[in-house]
Amino acid sequence: MSKTLSFAYESPQEVKVGDDETTFTLICKNEDRAVDLTGSQSIIAKIGNQSGYLRGQPINLDSPSDLHAGQISLTFEKSTLDNFPPGLYSLEIWVIDSNGTSIYPSDNPLSFTVTSNLESGSGTTITTIAFDDFVKAMNKAASTIAKGDPGEGLNIKGQVTSVSALPTTANEGNGYLVNEELYVYTSGAWKDCGTIQGPQGIQGKAGTGISSTTIQYQISNSATTAPTGTWSNDIVATTTANPYLWMKATLNYTDNTTKDFYLISQKGDKGDKGDTPDLSNYTTVTDLNNGLSTKVTDNKNGTIEVNGSSITPADDSKVLHSALTQLSSADMNTVATAGFYQLNSGTNGMPNADAWTIYQVIPLSSFNGVQLACETNKTVLGMRSWNYSNGARNFSNWIQFADDSKVLHLSTGDTASRPTGISTGYQYFDTSLNKPIWYTGKNWVDATGTTV
Known part of the structure; x- marks a missing residue:
């Protein structure tokens, strides 16, 4: 795993000999992610230079509350700096926890500089000069100095997700955000300037929601001015005097406030007259009257007259009078003798008929005839016919009559x-x-x- 150690943004990177108040703010990362150091048993800053290892200084685990995750503060003890001559030094952070020891960074140590103070060397006598002469000399010297090029400022170019995604080259002062860290290109390399994050804002007020909705109706003679009468929870029918139906939707909010919205509707105009229907396939009133005006007259001579036509009723001596014959395990295709039959069990009877169905067999000649199926209430269920062809009796399919209640x-x-x-x-x-x-x-x- 790649561990890094860098200075936080705006952290000093050098300290004078004898200065025990300058504090370095350091950032420990693992795979570009800040390391949580709050559970560490001890943290030690290891310091060395070109000659090798010099000494270690423990770091207080009680870091200030304004430090972000992965940041630690290093303030040199006076005795440490008194023993360090001015020059370039190397720094490693050793973190000891329950898992072992982690050393930051994984590669070359972080560098910092110790500079000399005025007491580091002996002074010499300064030649005395009058103030006015000093000003003239400085102005003359300044007039001979050429104007320098403009300095390079910070120019944030964008944001990337990792350090490896930073451009390989950039202009001096170009900056990129890597997650919350600011990296600035300076002296031919990218420098981590620390976390860019403002303080947490004040918590906002609780939001307001809708607790319920009420829908009510009222009719009015105006389509622009809301009515002031009594609102109804049910839809109200419009009238000629009040042709507009107003709907009021009231939103009731959780902070006990309300807001009304209105919708207005109006009865549409009368539509065009429909097309004249085609009644060619329907019965006319005259035919209906004639069909329902049947007159039957007894002529008193054995005949009757139906709407002016004389009809002779059947000769009772020629009407079939027969007792009911019970059939068991019979085939109705073999029953061709005139009479009444009850098929207790068998085949080729009326579909969906039960054991109480009565069959009437009516031979019309020696070659053909019909079979009728009736319920016990004398309702005719259906019929079929037979004839002889090629020496065999052939039956038609049963024809089921319509339900009289549906006719x-x-x-x-x-x-x-x-x-x-x-x-x-x-x-x-x-x-x-x-x-x-x-x-x-x-x-x-x-x-x-x-x-x-």
Whole structure:
């Protein structure tokens, strides 16, 4: 793992002999990440120069609260600096914890400079000069000095995620942020100038949320001015006098304040008249009247007259009268003799019929006939026929009759004679209104849906 040691931004990098108040602020990192040193057992600054190792100085673990993670403060003891002659020195930080000893940096030690103070050497006599003569001499000397080039300032160019992502070369004074660290290019190398981070701001106030919403309605004659009457929790029908429906949405906030929002709607104009329907496939009123006006008259001579046509009823002596024959394990395809049968068990009966179904067999000739299936309440369930072909009796499929409760029954009469106890969808021709009407289960309506 790559461990680094550097000066924090604005930390001094040199100290004078005898100065025991100058403090170096150092940053220990591992893989470009600041190291948490709060759990260390001891931290020692190891100092040396070109001649080798000189001495070590313990560092107080109780660092000031304004230091960031990975930062430590090193203040030289007076006795240490008194023994160090001016010159260039090397520095390592040894961190001892429960896992062992970590030495920062992994590569070459960090350099710092010890400079001399005035007491480091003997002084000489300074020639006395009058102040005015000194000023003239300085002005004359300044006039001979050429103006220097402008100095290089700090120019932050951008931000990268790691030290390895910094440009290999840059202009003097160029800077990049690596996470929260500022690196400045100076003297041909990138220098870590420490963390760029301001103090923590004051905690903001708690946010305000919506606790509930209320929706209410009111009608008005204005589309621009909110009504001042009573609001209803239910939608209110508009009127000719008040054609606008106002909806008020009230937002109730957690700080006990409210805010109202309004939406306005209006009943639309009457639509265009619809197309005339094609009634060519429907029964006319005249045909309906004729179909429902059947008249039967007994002629008193053995015949009846139906709407002017004479009909002779069946000769009772020729009507089939037969007892019920019970069939067990029978095939209805073999039953062709006239009579009534109950199929307790067998095959080829009416689909979905039960053991109480009555079958009536009616031979029409020696070659063909029909079979009828009836319920015990005399309701006809269905029928099928047979004929002989190629010496064999061939049956058609059973034909199931419609459920009579679902068949349209037409009746006619005046308004006062409308039937009762009928099912939804019942059709009735009202002669008082001279038009067909239908029962909805609650009201009678005409073809336009209007209650009549």
